[in-house]
Amino acid sequence: MSEPAPGIFTFEIFQPHFCELLLSEVENFEKWVNTTKFQVIRPSILNKFGVVLDDFGLQTMLDKLMKGFICPLSKALFAEIGGSTLDFHHGFVVEYGTDKDTDLGFHVDDSEVTLNVCLGKQFSGGELYFRGMRCDKHINTKSHPKESFDYFHTPGRAVLHHGRHRHGARATTSGHRVNLILWCRREMVKFKKDCSSWCAECFEEKRKKLLPLDWDETEEVPSRKEKEPAAPPTTGDKWKWGVRK
Numbered sequence: 065m066s067e068p069a070p071g072i073f074t075f076e077i078f079q080p081h082f083c084e085l086l087l088s089e090v091e092n093f094e095k096w097v098n099t100t101k102f103q104v105i106r107p108s109i110l111n112k113f114g115v116v117l118d119d120f121g122l123q124t125m126l127d128k129l130m131k132g133f134i135c136p137l138s139k140a141l142f143a144e145i146g147g148s149t150l151d152f153h154h155g156f157v158v159e160y161g162t163d164k165d166t167d168l169g170f171h172v173d174d175s176e177v178t179l180n181v182c183l184g185k186q187f188s189g190g191e192l193y194f195r196g197m198r199c200d201k202h203i204n205t206k207s208h209p210k211e212s213f214d215y216f217h218t219p220g221r222a223v224l225h226h227g228r229h230r231h232g233a234r235a236t237t238s239g240h241r242v243n244l245i246l247w248c249r250r251e252m253v254k255f256k257k258d259c260s261s262w263c264a265e266c267f268e269e270k271r272k273k274l275l276p277l278d279w280d281e282t283e284e285v286p287s288r289k290e291k292e293p294a295a296p297p298t299t300g301d302k303w304k305w306g307v308r309k
């Protein structure tokens with residue numbers, strides 16, 4: 065697994081044969097939809113193509129994928145949003161090509177954590193672009209240059225990211241791209257509302273209200289320093305936070 069940009073994790077997940085099986089299952093379903101003229105619900109308001117996998121028998125498999133694989137990973141990688149407590153998923157495929165949707169607008173997902181796996185087939189373009197994590201309040205704030213990251217899809221490889229990591233997909237300029245998307249959510253367990261450990265704007269607001277203390281374990285009263293930490297504090301950091309008087 066690698067983390068090419070903060071909070072974006074990529075790794076090999078499906079073997080080519082499994083991708084082929086899943087693609088042919090999707091094709092069969094689409095053929096049936098076309099012949100029966102059945103009205104299907106598209107995965108989200110952003111997609112005119114693609115199908116919800118939970119609607120044709122893959123719900124149990126995707127639930128196992130979330131509980132057995134994504135939850136343990138998210139417990140370690142997304143602890144700040146309660147990654148181990150994911151209990152609901154929305155699983156679908158998105159499809160792009162010159163005769164289908166070509167790109168996907170800038171958005172955040174309706175998820176705590178999103179798994180995005182490229183299933184194939186052959187295509188060019190279609191990069192995912194990321195522009196930093198934001199909570200609802202700061203969703204439209206500008207991004208900082210260091211938050212920009214472009215990811216190039218490869219069949220069989222997954223991207224795992226925070227649902228509030230703002231992103232979009234550039235145009236698929238040739239061929240046919242199909243990706244499996246698993247929006248993993250927490251519906252039952254309430255979780256803390258403080259977003260400052262992942263929303264850059266909440267972090268900045270909090271930072272302005274707080275002054276760092278250089279905490280020396282041997283001193284009874286910590287002394288103040290003017291130096292500022294470069295990133296949000298995490299457990300074990302030597303920087304602790306004190307309220308500005």
Ligand SMILES: O=C(O)CCC(=O)C(=O)O
Pocket residue numbers: 158168173180192231232233243245
């Ligand atoms: O096309 C992609 O790879 C991204 C799809 C996506 O972000 C979504 O469906 O929420």
Ligand SMILES: [Fe+2]
Pocket residue numbers: 171172173231
């Ligand atoms: Fe998305």
